Amino acid sequence: MKRKLMLGLLLGLLCLTAKAGEHHACKRWGQNGHRIVAQIAYDNLSEKVKKKVDEALGDEYLAQVATWPDFIRSETSWDFTKPWHYITIDPDKTVEEVMQEAAGNNSIDNVLEAIALMQGILQDNKADIQMMEDMMAKNNVESLNGSLETTALAFLIHFIGDVHQPMHVGKNEDLGGNKISVLFFDDRSNLHSVWDQGMIENEGLDFKTFSGFIDKHHRNRKQEWENAVPVTWAEESVAHREDIYNTLYNNTDRDSGLPSMSYNYQHDFIPVVEERLAAAGYRAAAVLEELY
DSSP, X not given: OHHHHHHHHHHHHHHHHOOTTOGGGGOSSOHXXXXXXXXXXXXXXXXXXXXXXXXXXXXXXXXXXXXXXXXXXXXXXXXXGGXXXXXXXXXXXXHHHHHHHHTTSSSOOSHXXXXXXXXXXXXXXXXXXXXXXXXXXXXXXXXXXGOHHHHHXXXXXXXXXXXXXXXXXXXXXXXXXXXXXXXXXXXXXXHHHXXXXXXXXXXXXXXXXXXXXXXXXXXXXXXXXXXXXXXXXXXXXXXXXXXXXXXXXXXXXXXXXXXXXXXXXXXXXXXXXXXXXXXXXXXXXXXXXXXX
16 A cells, blocks of 8 residues: 555656646646645644654655545545545535535535544544445455555545635536636646646645745634634635636637636635645644544
8 A cells, every 4th residue: 555655646746747738637636735735734733643643644644645535536446435525516505505415315425524424433433434444345445554544534634625625616517617628827727627736836836845835824814714614614615616717717818718827817816725725734733633
């Protein structure tokens, strides 16, 4: 399994160096986006909880396992976890209404339910542990490094990052922006990819440097953010999502008619990206403090 984690890190490097137009296969809150969330979370843990997290992860780092849930999406046996990375909130629905509808199903249907499942596992909730073990046995998959705790921890930190990415709380009609073609610095992409990784990678910073900058810029909002509940996290993403859609065609390419995103777009929206990464990191730290 360690080999798989190292391959995941290598995949992230390949995504960063891919030629223009080839980055669609690298869609996610960015490898670096998830590492940034995990690093902010880890840096804001108490020494007591850091020690417990380190013991749970063994030879791995929290920022390292944070990308594992995306890496395993290339394995069809893990397909049952794909709906766990997002939640669809159409304009005629609220987050609470969608969650109430999902509660009637005996399954994990979205990222908020997945977060709750992982919290339950880490709290030693027998029903949640049994549910996860049954799903893994049915699909013939193994725990990360042979540990259900490590698996749940990796999923938890990843999913907290996902729900803070506005396009992961998307509309069904365009699959969270995946069906909306755009030009990002003249390269053809889609709206989801721009928000998953395009703007983050355009900053040209490694994840540790970026997480340090973000933490310094937003520390004054830590207490405000960490007290919010998961439904609120998703509601915030919906609000940001609507801002994204409302400004989508402010600048268009003359030839293709596609939304054109470059320096102005980066200038206007990278503060939102940083804000969401910071909120995710602080909230993940608060969740881990409560669990451990």
